[in-house]
Amino acid sequence: MIFNTDIFSQYIDSEIVGVNFPAELTINNVSVDSRSLLNDEHTLFFALVGKNHNGHHYIAELAQKGVRYFVVDQLPIVLHKEAVYFKVSDTLLAFQKAAAFHRASFDLPVIGITGSRGKTVVKEWLNFLLGQDYKVIKSPKSYNSQTGVPLSIFGIKESHSLGIFEVGISLRGEMQRLQPIVQPSIGILTAITDEHNEGFISIEEKIQEKLVLFSSVDVLIAEEGPIIRSLTSDKPLMTWSLYNTDATVYGSLTGDVLSIAYAEQPLFSVQIPFTDVISVKNMMSCISVMLYMQMPIEAIVTGISQLYPVELRLQVTSAINNCTVIDDAYSADFQSLVIALDFLEKHKISKKKTIILSDLFFNGDNEEEYYLSVLQLLKSNNVTRIYGVGECISRFLADCPGVFLYETTDEFLQKISLDEFAEETILVKGSRAFRFDRIVSFFETKTHETVLEVNLNSIQYNLNFYRSKLKVGTKVMAMVKAFGYGSGSLEIAKLLSHENVSYLGVAFADEGIELRKSGVKANIIVMNPEINAFPAMIAYDLEPEIYSIRELKAFLKVARARTCYKYPVHIKLETGMHRHGFTTAELDELIAILRFTNVVEVQSIFSHLSSSDMPEYREFTLDQIELFTKNVNYLSEALNINPIRHILNTSGIYNFASFQMDMVRIGIGLYGVGNDPLEMEQLRNVTTLKTRIMQIKEVENNESIGYGRRYRVEGSRIVATVPIGYADGIPRAWGNNGGYVLINGKKAPIVGAICMDMLMVDATNIGCKEGDEVIIFGEQLPVTIIAEAIQTIPYEILTNISQRVKRIFYQD
Ligand SMILES: *Cc1c(COP(=O)(O)O)cnc(C)c1O
Numbered sequence: 001m002i003f004n005t006d007i008f009s010q011y012i013d014s015e016i017v018g019v020n021f022p023a024e025l026t027i028n029n030v031s032v033d034s035r036s037l038l039n040d041e042h043t044l045f046f047a048l049v050g051k052n053h054n055g056h057h058y059i060a061e062l063a064q065k066g067v068r069y070f071v072v073d074q075l076p077i078v079l080h081k082e083a084v085y086f087k088v089s090d091t092l093l094a095f096q097k098a099a100a101f102h103r104a105s106f107d108l109p110v111i112g113i114t115g116s117r118g119k120t121v122v123k124e125w126l127n128f129l130l131g132q133d134y135k136v137i138k139s140p141k142s143y144n145s146q147t148g149v150p151l152s153i154f155g156i157k158e159s160h161s162l163g164i165f166e167v168g169i170s171l172r173g174e175m176q177r178l179q180p181i182v183q184p185s186i187g188i189l190t191a192i193t194d195e196h197n198e199g200f201i202s203i204e205e206k207i208q209e210k211l212v213l214f215s216s217v218d219v220l221i222a223e224e225g226p227i228i229r230s231l232t233s234d235k236p237l238m239t240w241s242l243y244n245t246d247a248t249v250y251g252s253l254t255g256d257v258l259s260i261a262y263a264e265q266p267l268f269s270v271q272i273p274f275t276d277v278i279s280v281k282n283m284m285s286c287i288s289v290m291l292y293m294q295m296p297i298e299a300i301v302t303g304i305s306q307l308y309p310v311e312l313r314l315q316v317t318s319a320i321n322n323c324t325v326i327d328d329a330y331s332a333d334f335q336s337l338v339i340a341l342d343f344l345e346k347h348k349i350s351k352k353k354t355i356i357l358s359d360l361f362f363n364g365d366n367e368e369e370y371y372l373s374v375l376q377l378l379k380s381n382n383v384t385r386i387y388g389v390g391e392c393i394s395r396f397l398a399d400c401p402g403v404f405l406y407e408t409t410d411e412f413l414q415k416i417s418l419d420e421f422a423e424e425t426i427l428v429k430g431s432r433a434f435r436f437d438r439i440v441s442f443f444e445t446k447t448h449e450t451v452l453e454v455n456l457n458s459i460q461y462n463l464n465f466y467r468s469k470l471k472v473g474t475k476v477m478a479m480v481k482a483f484g485y486g487s488g489s490l491e492i493a494k495l496l497s498h499e500n501v502s503y504l505g506v507a508f509a510d511e512g513i514e515l516r517k518s519g520v521k522a523n524i525i526v527m528n529p530e531i532n533a534f535p536a537m538i539a540y541d542l543e544p545e546i547y548s549i550r551e552l553k554a555f556l557k558v559a560r561a562r563t564c565y566k567y568p569v570h571i572k573l574e575t576g577m578h579r580h581g582f583t584t585a586e587l588d589e590l591i592a593i594l595r596f597t598n599v600v601e602v603q604s605i606f607s608h609l610s611s612s613d614m615p616e617y618r619e620f621t622l623d624q625i626e627l628f629t630k631n632v633n634y635l636s637e638a639l640n641i642n643p644i645r646h647i648l649n650t651s652g653i654y655n656f657a658s659f660q661m662d663m664v665r666i667g668i669g670l671y672g673v674g675n676d677p678l679e680m681e682q683l684r685n686v687t688t689l690k691t692r693i694m695q696i697k698e699v700e701n702n703e704s705i706g707y708g709r710r711y712r713v714e715g716s717r718i719v720a721t722v723p724i725g726y727a728d729g730i731p732r733a734w735g736n737n738g739g740y741v742l743i744n745g746k747k748a749p750i751v752g753a754i755c756m757d758m759l760m761v762d763a764t765n766i767g768c769k770e771g772d773e774v775i776i777f778g779e780q781l782p783v784t785i786i787a788e789a790i791q792t793i794p795y796e797i798l799t800n801i802s803q804r805v806k807r808i809f810y811q812d
Contacts, residue, residue, distance in 0.1 A: 018085055074087075112186070167182060174209075272307070321418065328340045329439070331429075343811065349491070352384050352423060356426065358436060383427075449723060509537050543570060571635070577608050605632045704752075735752065741781075
């Protein structure tokens with residue numbers, strides 16, 4: 001896009017700072033992410049300020065890399081002589097105004113979607129339903145926030161003939177800012193639930209706020225009902241309903257056949273692929289839009305009968321030969337490719353990046369140019385190897401070196417050998433039609449049905465929850481010891497270093513070495529360093545916890561031999577836990593050694609609370625903190641140093657935030673488990689352990705189940721066998737004694753003793769079949785419940801989940 005510099009500057013209320021700025025700006029890329037590999041001389045960079053990120057910190061670095069146009073609210077101290085700075089008072093506001101400026105230069109119909117549930121599904125479905133007849137630009141994934149909406153809007157180009165954008169809000173006043181950016185002509189209000197309610201007084205107020213998006217629509221499509229009627233008397237309304245025949249569009253469902261009447265005339269019946277209420281409601285929104293747009297009935301019927309489940313998350317799994325696979329086998333268009341490549345960069349476990357890419361959804365004029373720009377995008381993202389699958393990609397990229405081409409997924413699977421892949425991160429990205437899920441399973445190592453799903457967004461959310469309890473500037477050390485509390489350390493360490501935590505904590509040196517080998521650059525502290533691991537620790541830049549004189553001397557010896565200078569170390573003080581650390585009596589000896597050496601430097605001094613989660617030991621905790629403070633002061637004065645001080649773990653932050661000092665160490669809370677029920681309510685669930693029913697049988701009265709005949713059947717029961725047992729880490733104590741799993745959302749009691757690889761449940765009143773999903777723990781059945789029932793702690797259950805259980809990481 002090309003902007004007139006002056007007009008643009010006026011529009012966003014900025015003052016231009018820079019020596020000779022051009023009269024026109026040629027912008028190919030609008031960016032708010034300093035890490036994006038697309039940032040170049042045609043990037044317009046908005047320095048946004050968030051809770052934990054400040055885009056202004058990266059301006060000098062970006063200018064170095066060639067970025068020339070910056071929107072800032074604070075000028076850098078040193079101005080780059082070729083850069084142009086647009087100085088504004090609020091960069092987010094300027095970003096939104098710039099998007100509105102871009103939007104205003106296009107005159108195309110736009111469908112705006114808001115509501116609590118179903119926005120993304122309705123958007124994706126409409127894209128599918130209307131994509132044949134229109135050149136659609138839509139928000140990628142669920143980009144519907146204060147920054148996501150503008151980013152989506154910047155995607156609009158001359159060639160598009162229809163926009164479909166979703167908009168989400170959580171606070172009052174937000175919609176006011178987003179309306180001018182989207183300017184929808186067709187409005188869709190999806191279901192309103194009471195999620196994200198904090199910012200609103202009542203459901204009416206919430207709907208009212210959402211309706212701001214529709215202030216100048218030609219039509220508003222919503223479910224028939226009294227609230228919507230009373231709030232929208234001034235708007236052109238088109239309603240739909242599954243219950244009320246007064247609605248403009250009335251749908252009645254018999255079995256899987258949905259019959260539609262429009263303006264009281266029966267129109268058509270269609271067999272629909274899913275019949276749950278939420279899906280049918282989302283279909284009604286789509287049908288209403290198509291009727292309003294006067295699409296032919298046949299097109300509506302065919303389209304609706306072919307709707308598919310919308311999969312929005314990108315999943316990361318481990319694969320053969322130390323590869324990692326990112327599974328994005330559900331969509332293939334330019335914008336979602338950009339997002340997937342960003343995701344690949346953030347989550348790559350090995351340096352080598354590979355992509356397997358199908359034909360892409362194309363709706364412009366010059367298809368060859370389009371594929372060449374895709375290739376350019378892949379190259380600028382440093383993708384080492386490119387595999388293209390499909391007729392179009394094969395045709396247009398035929399002569400490009402380094403691109404391997406296959407006409408079909410079958411051909412790819414036949415010709416490729418697994419030996420060609422090792423130590424690389426493979427992005428598998430294709431549209432649904434290509435069935436790339438087959439490629440994903442081709443690469444998979446463990447193919448058990450049992451998986452531990454790890455929601456990376458929730459970890460991010462939980463981290464921010466604890467950060468919100470801290471003062472600005474308090475550092476965070478994230479504990480990823482014990483394989484990330486059982487969840488998987490590599491992926492989580494990647495995420496956390498991306499979130500700018502100051503340190504990662506591992507238990508043993510080899511855990512740290514593994515992180516380093518896969519490219520984690522963050523500072524890593526080894527909490528239980530073993531003396532024979534010191535040389536390796538120094539080689540891999542891992543910082544030891546020093547807890548005794550003997551250990552310190554041993555470390556100094558190794559470090560001296562390697563001529564280390566001021567190697568960072570962390571001193572552990574004993575304050576009441578009696579595990580390890582220096583007691584008060586040992587401090588003088590410690591000082592005597594440290595005072596005369598340059599080989600190491602004390603980075604931080606810390607201690608650990610034994611009972612921060614136990615209110616009954618509050619006094620004891622305060623005594624620990626007092627002793628710690630006294631001893632840190634003593635050491636710091638004697639050594640004339642000012643180290644980072646830290647003592648709080650997760651529960652410490654929750655219960656003793658005023659003692660956060662310079663840093664806190666968060667462990668279990670990141671993984672969604674709080675030691676206090678109120679605390680836990682505010683966290684998001686991270687891990688879900690699930691599997692599938694392998695067999696169902698009827699068992700007669702008086703028969704017994706499992707080893708030792710520990711369970712006797714009374715009356716006839718339906719028993720389901722589930723392929724997970726104590727060797728997978730399910731505590732045996734959870735069996736036959738009140739323990740249960742969830743099948744289709746219902747409790748199924750575990751009957752009989754839990755076996756090594758299997759367990760049996762009573763599924764009599766559940767209505768389930770072989771192959772149905774079984775939840776062992778997760779959101780609906782938190783590990784804390786299991787831990788409490790069998791008198792252990794959630795830490796033990798999480799870290800015991802066996803490595804044979806495959807971990808799947810995903811992000812919305
Ligand atoms: C494991 C550990 C933590 C984290 O504790 P949580 O209760 O999981 O937050 C903090 N500090 C030290 C020294 C630890 O060993």
